[in-house]
Amino acid sequence: MTDLYQSQRAMRRMRKQAMDRGVIAILDVGTSKIACLVLRFDGPERFSGGDGVGSLAGQSSFRVIGAATTRSRGVRFGEIDAMQETERAIRTAVQAAQKMANLRVDHVIACMSGAQPRSYGLDGEIDLVDSVVSEDDVARVLAACDVPDFGDGREVLHAQPVNFALDHRSGMNDPRGQIGNRLACDMHLLTVDAHVVQNLLYCIKRCDLELAGLASSAYVSGISSLVEDEQELGAACIDMGGGATGVSVFMKKHMIYADSVRMGGDHVTADISKGLQVPLSTAERIKTFYGGVVATGMDDREMIEIGGDTGDYEHDRRTVSRAELIGIMRPRVEEILEDVRARLDAAGFEHLPSQQIVLTGGGSQIPGLDGLASRILGQQVRLGRPLRVQGLPQAATGPAFSGAVGLCLFAAHPQDEWWDFEIPAERYPAKSLKRAVRWFKDNW
Template sequence: MLMLTRTDRDRHSDAPPPAWRRRGGLIAALDVGTTKVACFIARADESGGGLRVLGVGHHQSRGVRSGRVANLDEVATAIRKAVARAEDMAGEHIDGVVVAVSGGDPESRRIDVEMAVAGHQIRDADVRRILACGGQQPSDPDRELLHCIPVGYTIDGTDGVLDPRGMYGERLGARMHLVSAAAGPLRNLSTVIERCELDVDSRVAAPYAAGLASLVEDERDLGATVIDMGGGTTSVGVFLGGHVIHVGVIGVGGGHVTNDIAQGLSTPLAMAERLKTMYGATLTSPADAREILRVPLVGEDEDQPALEIPRSYLVQVIRPRVEETLELVRAHLAAAGVDRIAGRRAVLTGGASQLPGVRELAEHILDKQVRPGRPLRLHNLADSAAGPAFATCAGLLSHAVQDHVERPILDEPPRSGGLFAPVHRIGRWLRENF
């Protein structure tokens, strides 16, 4: 249990309004994946009417490996094209984005913090201070904090407090979920986005965003596991009690299936991707042995005879990799101790989850009830962008408008000096206490 001192409490002031409020409700989300870059532009109705999508853009991703930037120029080009398409559709210009993070090996850690409130009514300022304290926890200098998420509060040691504001007590405690990622990949991602003349408003762990987009309220409360099967990585998010309690990333995705097809059939990568998309599956049917596929060989001229294989052979190439991915997910959940506490509900998102038979295979390997996930709670979203492949990007919009503090401002605000310093200090005290 970490105790918050008065010095720690006094160095934090009111947080500035989120960027989307300063921009008239305009929000932009950017998901830089291994196979595609997607950008959503939406407008938030500040009266509570939800999010209305104005523009969608996506482009083939190049220069990203396993969620990490590998070539700055190629990634920047893909981002510019995706953002330009979204801006053209929306008729708006954006200067900042909320970004998904799938690289950098995101890790979860849970801590308890506590501070004295001297019996007065607990205010917004008290909640911000205790969250800021959690964000100051010592960690690996090579990692950066992404989220500081309160998953529960205590007042004078009493558990089960969902929102302490307005209550009275001597001591306020908070249980927090900290999510961090390797600093190098995060900085590379920020650098390439800044090259595109865009600000990074906030960064969100990809499985957290996917869960916000695809889970219904009961699933978040009762417990569910989100498995986001992307091109280069498979992200895992566990939700319980209305909060995300664990995130993790496994370095295997749909791109590995494509590589297996290309190597197993000696065909170009573009043809392997086409075969996977049009004919791929993880479960065989009696008709697969009779359906013959023509597969051109890598390096051969177009007039050379193509390899002919039954579709069942393609399934035999695909299934082992998908099984391995799901087994790695199962092992990850068990190692983190969250394989059972979140119940038996799982939701699949991401482009690789759309392969026929993945749902049935996941139910067998994970021993959970599995359903496909897709973006929810977004108005005016085109059908072409409403599938599992765009769940993460949609969840970034939802995260941007959430009324909570997850990434506290840790830098000390500039101190007022000179003749008006006492006036500034009195004004700050009045804002925090009334």
Template sequence: MKTIHESQRAMRAKRQAAIDRGVVAVLDIGSSKFACLILRFDGGAMPTGDDGIGSLAGQSGFRVIGAATTRARGVRFGEIHASPETERAIRTVVQAAQKMAGVRVDHVIVTLAGARPRSYGLTGEIDLDGTAVTEADVGRVLSACDLPDIGADREVLHAQPVNFAVDHRTGLLDPRGQIGHRLTTDMHLVTIDATAIKTLCHCVQRCDLELAGIASSAYVSGIAALTEDEQELGAACVDMGGGATGVSIFLKKHMIYVDSVRMGGDHVTGDIASGFRTSRALAERIKAVNGGVVATGQDDRDFIAIDEADEPGAERRTISRTELIGVMRPRVEEILEEVRASLDAAGFEHLPSQRIVLTGGASQIPGIESLAERILGPYVRLGRPLRVQGLPQAATGPAFSSIVGLCLFAAYPQDEWWDFELPTERYPARSLRRALKWFRENW
């Protein structure tokens, strides 16, 4: 447990160093595209209030000065599959973004879509002797959470305190200064495959970059695509990416659940390619241009030409749009069913608000909204990421939810477990105080 603490703290220190220097890169390693934004922190408008949120919902402290995307290589299901390929893709995208920004970046914050995230809810409890809660007490109660068996080769990605209770008052965002006898906390722990992180570190280091943070893609998409009210009242964000679909549930502005479905838009493309015997590139284009999930009578008369212009000897074929929809719909349904299962497992139906936000590149399929309403629930909307300063127009679509969310995450990360002091580090001070007390009483 100590090692996680230390490695995560090291990443936090690097993030702070990067922000002090003023430039940090955020990198979304997706299954269909890599996106990289370079952020410049100009120091102003950092959070000043007690709620930790500055003006403009915390987006005003930075500016996007470089942006680049490239076709993904070597990534499957949101996990790095071919390390050298991925490394080259990272180089491409980072170099392009650097070129646009005109500055060199050394620190990069990365988001991963896959690697089997698993979330755990932990509870910790300590006794207070009727004194006000201090930051050290928060650290103590977080350490008092009994860690579940997360399994071998798993690593903690996020460990966020989502709720504090002092005696019988629950729902406290900040327990400091509260006076009581018992401090309880609920912590949300997200673990992912350790090998995925190690591979990622290796790739990033091979690019001469320093890893200043890792975030779950589902989580950061939720930050970007959900409105503040949705985050407060409870909502699920479904980030439909290329190779994996991330599911995250927010309540009271905290992520309380995260999961990933190992299917995405690339599988739809694969179905089209196999169903109509075309190349993947053509299938991808057909999907993007003519795709859909709800067939109407008009679609029977709507024919799509499949001409592989550069394939010698290929005959010119046409398919009707209904056929295309007939291939796409089952796969999209399957993905949404999986999401449904994941939400059910999380107990989403018990939340006060049943809002579901679809985002990510695959959420752009026409008609997916009505299909999702049928499968997931009545309150579905399509989400686009927040507008951050300096973001190019090309990067404002739903496919960029996670990278935009990562910007916000980079600028204003939520307090995590490792942001608080470990209680063991407090012991010397306490024993010293005890010794002083003994002296005062006996002399």
């Protein structure tokens, strides 16, 4: 069992504590912005308006009471690059959100997009002791999965059981209480670079916050921007962030694959900056105001003043046509999407029953992106926005916040992970006191 495995257990305890207290913050540490939302949990009965599942598929047990976004600093490719700067940016966001909520938050759930996630499919099977599957059996079958050698300096970020099979029956969500002889399970394991995670943990600790959970932003954007049938039948969520583009594939409501392409909107901005010889801030402004990926005849005539402050009149009065701008942006966007295509091909995305692709994240707001994406990724492409959650400010409902909103949903309804189950007794050291305690607990 690794270090992060233990700390994941600790995080789950933190999360429970935060739920008891009713307030938790979520922190999306991205390359271009850091978003902090403060959630208040009032219990599920508070918002359930009548019978049935309740509004928003029962996911409305919380309410956003504080929201703040700040420009990210010191983050590159979704990884912390300059720690002091990132810490300051996190402090800014957290303080503003606290101020809006008028509440102090101590527990935070964070997500990040970088750290080179790698997916592994694991499987394991055991013979059941008695024929009924108990919770302990689930823990044992999860422990029986062969963990591949993912190398030094890698940590497990997610380890989610995605499928259980009992004898010849497969595709079970919950095998507990069912009768059979052999229990098998498939698990999706997502590993990330340990140092990146350590840096993020350290930054959050420096802000006097307790980490109550950690998630991959590709995963949480998938939760928030894929609708239920897409999650069920198979879909890929492409979260086009600033420094990294996350890819997550969902099937039967479980994430079965996640990856990230280390390119994003910042690279497009950098291309514009280089191509037009303008500062990065101007390039960002030009990109957001005039950007696009499909040039039309009209775009040749639309001239954009790109400005400058050198004092040289000719230099400062430069203009560029929108077609030229699109000519700069398009190759980079194509490159990103082709990279995504390669990752999806590697994941075997074409074998899924439905091959819906959902583009989300701040980069997905480029006009004409869906047309370009459908040429590269396939016909079933749509632009996704995050689910609406209660109390979220209008400014934070755009696709750039799908990670943050997904993290809210993740906080409210976390997926069962490996560490949510008790460690099977035989995994403890032979002379452990804990083992004795467990034995007593199990037998009385």
